[in-house]
Amino acid sequence: MSAYEAVIGLEVHVHLATASKLFCSCPNSFGDEPNTNVCEVCSGMPGVLPVLNRKAVEYATRMALAIHAQINQRSQFARKNYFYPDMPKDYQISQFELPLCEHGWLDITVNGQKRRIGITRIHMEDDAGKNIHPQGENFSYVDLNRAGTPLIEIVSEPDLRSAEEAVAYLKKLHAMVVSLGISNGNMEEGCFRCDANVSIRPRGETKLGTRTELKNLNSFRNVQRAIEFEIARQSDLLDDGEKVIQETRLYDANRNLTAPMRSKEDAQDYRYFPDPDLLPVVITDEELAEWAATQPELPEARMARYMGELQLPEQDAEQLCSDPHLAELFEKTCALGAQPKKAANIMLGMLLREINQTGVSSADLKITPEAIAELVTIIGNGTISAKIAADIFPELMKGDVMPTALVKERGLVQVSDTGAIDAAVQKVIDAHPAEVEAYKGGKTKLVSFFVGQVMREMRGKANPAMVNEALARLLGQN
Structure with missing residues (x-):
């Protein structure tokens, strides 16, 4: 000191x-x-x-x-x-x-x-x-x-x-x-x-x-x-x-x-x-009475509302409310029906990453609340994975495209077909016998390696939850 x-x-x-x-x-x-x-x-x-x-x-x-x-x-x-x-x-x-x-x-x-x-x-x-x-x-x-x-x-x-x-x-x-x-x-x-x-x-x-x-x-x-x-x-x-x-x-x-x-x-x-x-x-x-009565909501009050009504963690609420432009975008996204915590995750993850990398001001963002709300929906219903969402997010920042249309155009819809995923998992298992042996010997952290290999095999389009389930099942059989 x-x-x-x-x-x-x-x-x-x-x-x-x-x-x-x-x-x-x-x-x-x-x-x-x-x-x-x-x-x-x-x-x-x-x-x-x-x-x-x-x-x-x-x-x-x-x-x-x-x-x-x-x-x-x-x-x-x-x-x-x-x-x-x-x-x-x-x-x-x-x-x-x-x-x-x-x-x-x-x-x-x-x-x-x-x-x-x-x-x-x-x-x-x-x-x-x-x-x-x-x-x-x-x-x-x-x-x-x-x-x-x-x-x-x-x-x-x-x-x-x-x-x-x-x-x-x-x-x-x-x-x-x-x-x-x-x-x-x-x-x-x-x-x-x-x-x-x-x-x-x-x-x-x-x-x-x-x-x-x-x-x-x-x-x-x-x-x-x-x-x-x-x-x-x-x-x-x-x-x-x-x-x-x-x-x-x-x-x-x-x-x-x-x-x-x-x-x-x-x-x-x-x-x-x-x-x-x-x-x-x-x-x-x-x-004085008129101006006091017509004061807009200030960041501290907004933060308390996010934590109370929307059940956001304090850190998420504080981050959003520290930038009124982000808070306004978040409000509009939630008004369209997006689940608040999932919308906050996208904004404080993918969106802030793009802001930091491109230097664009939050006041000049072109991405729309409709695009963020739709992204929350298609991640939630399994149409795309979070990884694919992150991959297409830079395009969404341009403001002239919606995520569903972009995903279909690029053929990025998430694969949830059990047969296709099982086939890819079995192919990865067959190609890495040494890692399979090590996994069975107690090195269970190797499951991350197998997930990565399967996602690479399926070009990132496999349903992550189904990949993990298939790995647990098929590794146990080998």
Whole structure:
């Protein structure tokens, strides 16, 4: 065990999936031609006035409700002053002293241990634009399409104690924002990203150590690797009698290291003051009651339902509910009559394998719930074996074919003819006398060898249960 304890807090930025930007009517759209979704307001022209997007307030409040937070029905926008080329106003409109909500929490489970992580606040703000640095060129471009995009920043307490806990917390937040429908959560597009504040202290110490802020964390894997590297780096410094410097560090995923970016700013460096162009944000009692009453089912409640009503094991339920897109596909599959446990087995086995191998996002899956439900049926009634199902699954992922039609087209219907299976088993037994003798001598694990040989003989189409029955019967006779 290390002599040091890590203390980690996360600042998570979530793009809200509104149709327009936070303070103007420009489209809130990713991937368009640079500088096409820009107007006088989001480009920071003098004399223009921002107008608040009310839908962004609703989305932010729904997240506040989901984390059990104290909602401030009167909050205030402030100007956060700093200069950077992608910030055309030279300040960001954010919230400081009066945020949308405070004092929330969510529970995480890591290695069987449940922990409650405090959430300091959620505040609304607009995003900056994007700097583009062409490789090998001595200049940069600025794309202001993203400038003015509505964000919420979710700031945790420094309650996380490991990289694993940080990732578990992030994954739970991610599932929540997608389930709520307030964001698509796409990390590659920057719709869900985080900065990590990391410090260490001797075990048993209560005073916080000097923290560094890590940026450029655009995947769950990179969050874990960056935090682990930073904990090790800070430990080495203290072991050598050196001090940790408070600074912002950039994570380099290719080299798996963090490097200094700039000195870490404190609140006074930003010279916050209330935005004089914006009235306080007021949430009425009626709005709050309506939004609370129309909250969708969140992953934790869905997981409990899967374990209770559908009798899924906890691990299966947790895996499905950690990805709202998978959970939705599972729900639709079960609604078509598929047995839940068998549908879950296919999705958490064959489907996740294809996702991992191809890199396709669960949000972009083409396989239909009808195809999965039909696959459950034809495996269950013996038309095909699980092995054949696995073989044809990549084709089903394309979304333009159903399993029954594909099986018939390729002649893959499972053989359940006793005579044919007995003949194949006898042929295998005759071809391997040494293995038969060893089996009879007590090496019963050789039955797996015989099953494999029979399946090869019958091109994978034999009914596995009937093969095992025939082997037991015929090996006993030889």
